[in-house]
Amino acid sequence: MAISWNKNLETGIQIVDSQHKALVDKLNQFFEACMQKKGKDELMSMIRFLENYVVFHFKTEEDIMQRHKFSGYTLHKTMHDEFIKEFLKIKDRFEKEGATLELVNSTTKFLTNWLIEHISKIDKQLSGLK
């Protein structure tokens, strides 16, 4: 299972779109590594990379919203914060349980659904901000 990039995910803000594409690539690499049953060290280092990248990317979006005094800022930031909380729980489970089939499946589903839903409905609201 992989996330495929499509035009519906574009916000029109170049930096946001290029970070989203990079994030999708990194997530797909992580899903692939899970499927190939890569070792814990490799998976954990990918998870840590994703965590850092997500934090960095959310900050980029939040800075743009703040610069434009965007009215949806607080709600959007809350969604980012909630996601990071969920992501940290997933990271913790991988650390403790290892990449069990159940964990890999639920994680893949959650990350894919959240990202597509968030980009196509929430990030799209940023279209027009530069």
Ligand SMILES: [Fe+2]
């Ligand atoms: Fe966002």
